[in-house]
Amino acid sequence: MKVVNHKIPSVDGLGIMKGRKAYTDDFAENDSLIVKVLRSPHAFAKIKKIDDKSAKALPGIEMVLTYKDFKRKAFTRAGQGYPEPSPYDKFVLDEYVRYVGDEVLAVVGLNESVCQDALDLIEVEYEVLEPVLDFETALDNKVLVHPEDDIHEMFPIGFEPKRNKAASYHMEIGDVKEVLKGCKHTVNETFYTQAQAHVMLEPHTVNARMDYQERLIIFSATQTPFHMRRIISQTLEIPLSKIRVIKPRVGGGFGGKQAIHGEMLVAYVTYKTGKAAKMIYTRKEVFESSYTRHPMKLEISLGADENGMLKAIDAHILSDTGAYGEHALTVYMVAGSKVLPLYNKVDAVRFYGDVVYTNHVSAGAFRGYGAIQGNFALESAVDILCKKMNMDPIKFRQLNMMKENETSPIFAIMGEGTEGTPMNMETCKLEECVSRGKELIHWDDIYPFVDKGDKIRSVGMAIAMQGSGIPLIDMGSASIKLNDDGFYNLMVGATEIGQGSDTVLTQIAAEVLMTSVDKVVIYSSDTDLTPFDVGAYASSTTFVSGNAVLRAASELKDMMLDEMARIFKCDREDIEFDGVTFKYDDKEMSLIDFSNEITYSEAQKQLQVTSSYVGPKSPPPFMAGFVELEIDKETAEMEVINYVSVVDCGTTINPMLAKGQVDGAIVQGLGMAMFEDVKYTKKGKLISSDLLNYKIPTRLDIKKLTTEFVESYEESGPFGAKSVGEIGIDTPPAAIANAVENAFGIRIKSLPITAEKILEKKWEIENGK
Amino acid sequence: MKIKLNVNQKEKVFEVEPNEYLLDVLRRTHYTSVRRGCDNTGCGVCTVLLDNKPVPSCSLLAVKADGHEIITVEGIQEEADKLGRHFGDEGADQCGFCNPSMALTVYSLKLENPKATDEEINQYLVGNLCRCTGYVAQHDAIKKYLGDQS
Structure with missing residues (x-):
């Protein structure tokens, strides 16, 4: 391969570094009306009265929007396949506010300061209600987060709002209780994972204007432009044909932009007034009024026989979706479906529980999407079991984990809110990942720990898997055309959000067409100009959209050869083409001459192909993550000396960008493992509402990342590729927890794993508590 | 005013x-x-x-x-071009939202301390957050950019 599997610089990095207009707000109209939201000061309240007279009278205020301005129509903000497995439980504006930061009303004015003045003048009378702030008490609580009757599910997801249930799920293979009873060794442990904030550096941003065809043109920092167009059309009852969503460069998403945020209000204002409008979330709004990761309580029971074979896994999980149920069921299910198959030799497995509503910031999609929560619990429990059996945790995994050409019945049972798709692991290099990682971290020299005087060095590890798109649901497509002068345009619905998909997809097209990346000009995610793609989520882009590009480019090549055969008067099969020149017998024609001829001279036509791909399966990437941790004996302060990731993601289309995905995800995972924490006051107000109170890893926190890819070729992927966007985030929480236990004999079962928790536990042990 | x-x-x-x-x-x-x-x-x-x-x-x-x-x-297009090429070569580009600000800070570091050590680079840039890259590739690119001058 000449382009694929090569370290090619990203196609857009240079222009972005030089500050070219690229991001959503760079394209806002100068005279855009500002849309500013009044946000609820209460965790739960009913709006009794709104006095907006003086605000409306303020010069420069265009309108004040309240729930009375909108037709009452429930929708979900989740950008997912349609019909969505998320409940339709949100209104553009509502008479109830369900968390501190929820939308009360919106003011629309000429500039920020007049909007701020207007917000200060508005008086809202609330009936303050008692909130549900502890998700363990949400189910069947007398307080209902969603008392209204006009909300619904699109198909059965276990939605029972009268019990504060957004979704529920139950599956069992074999008889878990019976198998556990017969096990020589069992553990039963409860774990907690916290809410994590995405903290993509570009806040949620949207702007809109009407064009000269009287169409609504929306620029949005979104991961799902096509879903956004549909959701806005359905909810605001604007014909789909009247809406164009353009996704410019997006400054990071991580799942947080897999949703509608300010778009509904801005679209409404522009469509209603005919004037350009915009909205940029303040950082406080990003924290307080967008999404977090779903916090979970995970009760895990494991049972193994006398030989260390895992026989049963029982997982009872409770998830907190906050005020609205975006991604409630699907994140929940991924905590099982992309974790449990790691141990596929069990006789019985059960996975069940509920996703409950609370009066917290809504939880939504976030890189890892449930897998990181499930992974922390299962991979922690596995180490606890190993300690109990006095068995080496690596040996245990080598004995019990998924291997190549094996399968798990879970794939057929658990899908995207519905049944899944059976599949064999045509590629699974977990064994190589584990053995190589063990070498790289010098496991045998350190395990369980090395005493360094004031400090202890220890190691810990975990294995993980993810998916590559959602089989039979996620569709990606690509159009490719040949231009005169012999270069190509590649139009994809796939959504570049900074992960490098424009570069990777360009490489795939260039490889097929035997050309270089500079001859393939990519344009992504514009609902008028590019073909459909579900968007950037579920680790789908390289695998699903990449396969669409592979098809489209191959078909275009065939089309070019057909035309050439006509010109050479020969069979297509007899033509040699090396990407630059066509040859047949003693005849030859350059691609440039060919493209110019069919554009200008003879039998002129535009050569263009559109092709689509829906995955019949979702081959999981696998990895093993190892941490070398240094802990201060006295203060329990921790330092990550090295994090080793050995990944099987099939072929790396761009090894450099793939490494960037893994490195970035590891660091985000370390943040979740060690300090990131969305915190509320007792009344449900967010404390961690800025970057001074919500810390993400800085460059001082990262000493060394060792990331390697094992040889692997997935036949169903483009040039052998699987996904790599999410897998990196899954292992740090369990690897850190396991390393802390290996160092101190102290098991921390709730995230984040902080020095305070370790010291507290140590004190409890030392004082016999 | x-x-x-x-x-x-x-x-x-x-x-x-x-x-x-x-x-x-x-x-x-x-x-x-x-x-x-x-x-x-x-x-x-x-x-x-x-x-x-x-x-x-x-x-x-x-x-x-x-x-x-x-x-x-x-105002520093040439320097941004140089740094941008190193970012490209090291795979340090992701969402890029912070990249122009990074170019400015790194350029300023170059003016102040062109022979900055690893630790000095990290200290100087600690306020420039990145949520995408994990920092390692960025660091390598910045070192190469600074190395160009010496």
Whole structure:
């Protein structure tokens, strides 16, 4: 391969570094009306009265929007396949506010300061209600987060709002209780994972204007432009044909932009007034009024026989979706479906529980999407079991984990809110990942720990898997055309959000067409100009959209050869083409001459192909993550000396960008493992509402990342590729927890794993508590 | 009120509100490479050079900059090009939202301490957050950029 599997610089990095207009707000109209939201000061309240007279009278205020301005129509903000497995439980504006930061009303004015003045003048009378702030008490609580009757599910997801249930799920293979009873060794442990904030550096941003065809043109920092167009059309009852969503460069998403945020209000204002409008979330709004990761309580029971074979896994999980149920069921299910198959030799497995509503910031999609929560619990429990059996945790995994050409019945049972798709692991290099990682971290020299005087060095590890798109649901497509002068345009619905998909997809097209990346000009995610793609989520882009590009480019090549055969008067099969020149017998024609001829001279036509791909399966990437941790004996302060990731993601289309995905995800995972924490006051107000109170890893926190890819070729992927966007985030929480236990004999079962928790536990042990 | 700024070597007069921040003034006058990531100096995305020193423009009142020299990435295109190529070669590009601010801070580091050690680079850039890359590839690219000069 000449382009694929090569370290090619990203196609857009240079222009972005030089500050070219690229991001959503760079394209806002100068005279855009500002849309500013009044946000609820209460965790739960009913709006009794709104006095907006003086605000409306303020010069420069265009309108004040309240729930009375909108037709009452429930929708979900989740950008997912349609019909969505998320409940339709949100209104553009509502008479109830369900968390501190929820939308009360919106003011629309000429500039920020007049909007701020207007917000200060508005008086809202609330009936303050008692909130549900502890998700363990949400189910069947007398307080209902969603008392209204006009909300619904699109198909059965276990939605029972009268019990504060957004979704529920139950599956069992074999008889878990019976198998556990017969096990020589069992553990039963409860774990907690916290809410994590995405903290993509570009806040949620949207702007809109009407064009000269009287169409609504929306620029949005979104991961799902096509879903956004549909959701806005359905909810605001604007014909789909009247809406164009353009996704410019997006400054990071991580799942947080897999949703509608300010778009509904801005679209409404522009469509209603005919004037350009915009909205940029303040950082406080990003924290307080967008999404977090779903916090979970995970009760895990494991049972193994006398030989260390895992026989049963029982997982009872409770998830907190906050005020609205975006991604409630699907994140929940991924905590099982992309974790449990790691141990596929069990006789019985059960996975069940509920996703409950609370009066917290809504939880939504976030890189890892449930897998990181499930992974922390299962991979922690596995180490606890190993300690109990006095068995080496690596040996245990080598004995019990998924291997190549094996399968798990879970794939057929658990899908995207519905049944899944059976599949064999045509590629699974977990064994190589584990053995190589063990070498790289010098496991045998350190395990369980090395005493360094004031400090202890220890190691810990975990294995993980993810998916590559959602089989039979996620569709990606690509159009490719040949231009005169012999270069190509590649139009994809796939959504570049900074992960490098424009570069990777360009490489795939260039490889097929035997050309270089500079001859393939990519344009992504514009609902008028590019073909459909579900968007950037579920680790789908390289695998699903990449396969669409592979098809489209191959078909275009065939089309070019057909035309050439006509010109050479020969069979297509007899033509040699090396990407630059066509040859047949003693005849030859350059691609440039060919493209110019069919554009200008003879039998002129535009050569263009559109092709689509829906995955019949979702081959999981696998990895093993190892941490070398240094802990201060006295203060329990921790330092990550090295994090080793050995990944099987099939072929790396761009090894450099793939490494960037893994490195970035590891660091985000370390943040979740060690300090990131969305915190509320007792009344449900967010404390961690800025970057001074919500810390993400800085460059001082990262000493060394060792990331390697094992040889692997997935036949169903483009040039052998699987996904790599999410897998990196899954292992740090369990690897850190396991390393802390290996160092101190102290098991921390709730995230984040902080020095305070370790010291507290140590004190409890030392004082016999 | 009117203030005078020298932006990228050009003297310009700006009509500003007394409570307006430099970031907002620059963005509404089309210096769109200066971007808002947070609102209180927490992320570094809004960095500009004020008399060759990196400052967060989100929290600097525009009137405070009156009479001073401001550099945005538009003013250091050659340096940004050099750094950008190293970012490309090291795979340090991801979302790029912070990259122009990174270019400014790194350029300022080069002026101050071209032989900066690993630790000095990390200390100097600690206020420039990145949520995408895990920092390692960025660090390698920055070292190569600084190495070009020596």
